[in-house]
Amino acid sequence: MQKNESTVASLVGVTKKYDAITALNDVSLNVRAGELLALLGPNGAGKTTSVRLLLGLSKPGSGSVKVFGRDPRDASARGRVGAMLQVAKVPETLKVREHINLFRSYYSMPLSLESTLEAAGLEGMENRMFGALSGGQKQRVLFALAICGNPDLLFLDEPTVGLDIGTRHLIWQQIRRLLQQGRTVVLTTHYLEEVDALANRVVVLNHGVIVAEGTSTEIKARTAQRRIQCTTILRSGEIESIAQVRSVAEHEGRMEICTSQVEPVLRELFLRDPNISGLEVSSSTLEEAFLEIVESGRQEAAQEVTV
Amino acid sequence: MSSYAAEIPQVVKHSALRVYGTEAKYEILKTVRQPAYVIPTLAFPLLFYVMFGIAFGGRQAVGGVSLATYLLATYSTFGVMGASLFGFGAGVAMERGYGWLQVKRASPMPPLAYLLAKTAMSLVFSAIIISLLFILGTQFGGVHLSLSAFLRLTGVMIAGSIPFCALGLAIGCYAAPNAAPAVVNILFLPMSFCSGLWLPLQLLPKFLQRLAPFLPSTHLGQLALQQVGFGRPGSAAVHVAALVAFTVAFLLLALRGYSRDDVKVNA
Numbered sequence: 007m008q009k010n011e012s013t014v015a016s017l018v019g020v021t022k023k024y025d026a027i028t029a030l031n032d033v034s035l036n037v038r039a040g041e042l043l044a045l046l047g048p049n050g051a052g053k054t055t056s057v058r059l060l061l062g063l064s065k066p067g068s069g070s071v072k073v074f075g076r077d078p079r080d081a082s083a084r085g086r087v088g089a090m091l092q093v094a095k096v097p098e099t100l101k102v103r104e105h106i107n108l109f110r111s112y113y114s115m116p117l118s119l120e121s122t123l124e125a126a127g128l129e130g131m132e133n134r135m136f137g138a139l140s141g142g143q144k145q146r147v148l149f150a151l152a153i154c155g156n157p158d159l160l161f162l163d164e165p166t167v168g169l170d171i172g173t174r175h176l177i178w179q180q181i182r183r184l185l186q187q188g189r190t191v192v193l194t195t196h197y198l199e200e201v202d203a204l205a206n207r208v209v210v211l212n213h214g215v216i217v218a219e220g221t222s223t224e225i226k227a228r229t230a231q232r233r234i235q236c237t238t239i240l241r242s243g244e245i246e247s248i249a250q251v252r253s254v255a256e257h258e259g260r261m262e263i264c265t266s267q268v269e270p271v272l273r274e275l276f277l278r279d280p281n282i283s284g285l286e287v288s289s290s291t292l293e294e295a296f297l298e299i300v301e302s303g304r305q306e307a308a309q310e311v312t313v
Numbered sequence: 314m315s316s317y318a319a320e321i322p323q324v325v326k327h328s329a330l331r332v333y334g335t336e337a338k339y340e341i342l343k344t345v346r347q348p349a350y351v352i353p354t355l356a357f358p359l360l361f362y363v364m365f366g367i368a369f370g371g372r373q374a375v376g377g378v379s380l381a382t383y384l385l386a387t388y389s390t391f392g393v394m395g396a397s398l399f400g401f402g403a404g405v406a407m408e409r410g411y412g413w414l415q416v417k418r419a420s421p422m423p424p425l426a427y428l429l430a431k432t433a434m435s436l437v438f439s440a441i442i443i444s445l446l447f448i449l450g451t452q453f454g455g456v457h458l459s460l461s462a463f464l465r466l467t468g469v470m471i472a473g474s475i476p477f478c479a480l481g482l483a484i485g486c487y488a489a490p491n492a493a494p495a496v497v498n499i500l501f502l503p504m505s506f507c508s509g510l511w512l513p514l515q516l517l518p519k520f521l522q523r524l525a526p527f528l529p530s531t532h533l534g535q536l537a538l539q540q541v542g543f544g545r546p547g548s549a550a551v552h553v554a555a556l557v558a559f560t561v562a563f564l565l566l567a568l569r570g571y572s573r574d575d576v577k578v579n580a
Contacts, residue, residue, distance in 0.1 A: 061419040084421040091419065095411035095490075099346035104339055111335040112421045135346075151416065161419075 012039045014159055014190050015060050015078075020069035022055055022214075029055040031214040032069070037159070037192055042185055044205035044222070045194040051211040053194040054092075057163050060192065061089055073159065085113060088157030090148050090165050098137025102128055102147055105136060106154050113155030125183075126150035127176045142173035149177055153184070160184060162193045166200060178203055201225075210299055218299045234263040234271060235286040238279045248274045260284065333426045340430035341437055344400065351438075354399060358392030358442055359449065365511065367454040375513050378543050381454030385446055386466065386537040387510040392442035393470045394505065394530060397435040397477035398484070398497045404431060405485025406493030432478050439474050443467050458541060466540040473533040476556050479563035480529070486570030504530050529559040 015037040022030040030052045037043050037060075045053040058064040059071050062078030073083040100108075103119065110116035123129050126146045131139070136147060145165070152160060162181070166174040181191055181204055195201060201208055201222050208225045210218040218225055231252070238245075238261055242254040250267040265271045268287055275282055344350055366384035375383045408414045417427060447463055450456035458466075481497070488496045505511060507521050508531035514522055525531040532552040539549060 058415075063415055063418055081421055081423075084419070087419070087421075089416065089419040091412060091416050093412040093416055095407065096413055096416075097343050097408070099343050100339060104342065108335060108339045109420060111332050148416070151420075155421070 013037065014039050015073045015192070016071070017056065017059060017066075018070045018072075020059060020066045020071060022052075022059065022064065022067050028214050030059075030066075033211075033214070033216055034069075035209060035216070037190060038207075039190055040185070040188050041206045042181065042191045042193060042204050044201045044208045045192065045211060046196075046198075046201060046208055046225075047211035048196075050213075052214040053211055054163055055214075056211070057089075057091075057161050057192065057194060061087065061091075061161060085155070086158045087161065088152040088155050088159075089161040089163070090152035091161075091163045092167070093148065096136055096144065096148070098135065100136055101132065102134050102136060102139070102150075103132035105147060106132075106150050109151045110154045113157075115156050117154055117156050122150050122154040125153055125180055127173070141168070142170045145169055145173060146176070149180070153180070157189070159190045160192070162191065164194055164196065167196065174200075212299070231264055231266055231289075232268045233288050234261075234265065234268060234275075235284070235288075236261055236263075236275065236282050237284040238275065238282045240275070240279050240282075244278065245275070332423060333429055336422070336426040336430040337433040340434045344404075344434050344438075350399060350403070354392075354396050354438055355442060355445070357395060358388045359445055361391070361511065362388040362446055362449060363453075367449065375515075375543075378541060379455060380513075381450055382456045382458065382541050383513060383538065383543055385450040385454070385456055385458070386541045386543065387513075387534050389443045389446055389466060389470055390473070390530065390534045390537045391505050391510045392446065393435075393439040393474045394477045394501060394510075394533075396438035396442060397474045398481040398501050399494070400435040400438065401431055401478050401481025402484035402488070402497040403493045405482055406488045407490045409485060410490035410493075428482070431482075432475070435474055435478055435481075436471055439470055440467065443470055462540055462542070466537060469533075469536050469540055473536060473556065476529050476533070476560040476563060479560045479567065483563045483567040483570060486567045486573075504528050507531075508534050510534050526555075529556060532556050532559075 013036045017030075017033055017035040020030055020033050020035075021028070029050075033052070033056065035056065045056055047053050055064065059066055060073060060078055062071070062073070062080075062084070071078055073080075074086055076083045078084070078087075096105075102123075106119055106122050110119065110122070116122075117125070119132070123132055126149050128143070128146050128150060131143060134143075136144065139147065149162075149165065152162070160181075162177075165177055169177075178200070181193070184191060185204075191204075193200070193204065205222050208218075208220060208222050209216055210225065237259065240261070242256055242261065245251055245254045245261060245263060248271055250265050250271050252264045252266070254264075255262045263271065272285075272287075362384060366381045366388065374380065405414070408417075414427075418424070443466065447456075447458070451458065480500075484493060484496055484500070507517070508514070508525050508528045509517060510530060514525060514531075517525075532555040536549060536552045536556075
């Protein structure tokens with residue numbers, strides 16, 4: 007359908023400020039045809055702002071935003087785009103079928119009601135009033151509204167936040183189906199798991215700048231930090247001397263050790279303190295992974311400056 | 314069932330106007346199912362009219378027409394204002410504040426369709442209110458109104474709802490969703506009283522009579538009264554001009570509130 011690697015949407019040198027807060031600072035981003043691009047980042051990183059700009063809901067302070075080569079607010083661009091956004095409240099006194107039919111009427115080549123219902127896992131619920139649906143079902147309706155126009159480019163802003171596993175997997179499955187058909191998807195999420203399951207390419211945002219970009223494997227390799235917690239007589243200086251240890255911190259008498267290689271560190275710890283106790287090994291949280299990426303980003307920037 | 318993957322989407326050829334009709338249809342359907350809107354919007358003007366226009370007013374006369382006829386015109390104005398202010402004010406504030414408007418704006422929906430659908434919805438309710446008041450007035454209030462006068466009144470009310478749709482829109486663009494109904498009430502009820510919609514203007518204290526020309530409701534009320542034979546000095550053209558000016562001002566205010574939205578949205 008479309009040539010791979012061709013750009014369907016882009017931000018070029020975009021800065022967006024809300025009062026004193028810089029939501030995006032000189033961000034350039036390409037969305038390529040047929041890919042799933044995941045925008046990852048903690049709250050306030052600029053994910054939703056990026057999506058709002060690409061949907062033409064918000065104007066950039068500087069820089070340019072293009073979707074299918076046009077201003078995202080152009081009717082011809084919007085006609086090829088679908089969006090699932092975070093909504094606190096959807097009108098409750100329309101039936102599922104009515105909500106979908108209204109959105110279908112906005113597009114020139116919509117899917118049929120039946121295939122929309124099927125794709126969103128809403129079969130048999132078309133005559134239910136929106137207000138009578140469960141949380142997961144409501145989210146499915148929002149997904150249905152995003153895909154019912156048969157869009158070439160789909161934006162999903164945290165589509166599975168707070169969802170039951172069934173609905174989350176249904177949405178994942180449908181996203182894969184859309185990708186197989188050559189559609190392009192832009193997804194924002196907090197969940198690394200979701201990125202792993204779906205994304206071709208990941209852009210990590212923090213404080214309005216892109217701090218990392220690559221395939222999810224590449225990103226994961228950068229954030230493969232694990233954490234060991236234990237109670238030990240060893241001092242933090244002694245633990246730091248173990249080759250694979252990145253950092254050590256002491257919290258209420260317990261040691262917190264960060265490393266990307268758990269096993270050699272554990273072996274060494276047992277060797278040095280056989281009475282080590284209260285051992286826990288955990289993956290770093292996504293938040294910590296981001297912090298790590300941001301921190302290394304800063305160091306790189308500092309090195310560039312010194313060079 | 315046809316597979317989603319295999320389906321070749323059918324090109325739906327329909328006129329550009331159809332989306333406006335569809336939007337209006339669902340807006341009306343959605344609102345008719347909301348008792349929180351329907352009941353007060355219909356009940357208040359009817360209830361007040363029965364109390365003040367029929368039960369108490371009886372056959373008293375004000376300036377050449379019976380009180381029941383006078384109040385038929387002013388409660389029509391009151392009802393139309395309520396339908397427009399609550400439809401737009403509370404409706405837009407909710408849909409904007411809870412993020413639903415954003416979903417619609419991101420879609421290819423023509424933005425005008427949203428506004429026209431809400432206007433159509435207000436007009437439907439306005440027409441219902443006027444018709445019910447007319448029935449009450451003629452059946453129980455001894456009102457004698459020719460069909461042509463009734464139709465003129467209806468026409469004036471329908472056109473006259475526009476400034477209040479605009480005011481409601483402005484409220485909807487500023488007010489938080491849970492505050493909007495209160496804001497509407499705070500404007501709506503005193504404004505109705507001060508512009509002589511509940512009691513004839515000349516029965517109000519002097520300072521309120523002086524305030525009245527600065528309220529859009531006074532001008533629509535006076536236009537309505539002219540249709541039922543309550544001639545009062547002050548030509549229709551002045552009232553129409555005032556209402557047009559209010560409409561423009563409210564729309565500008567709404568636009569300003571709306572564009573402010575982009576600034577405070579969380580990143």
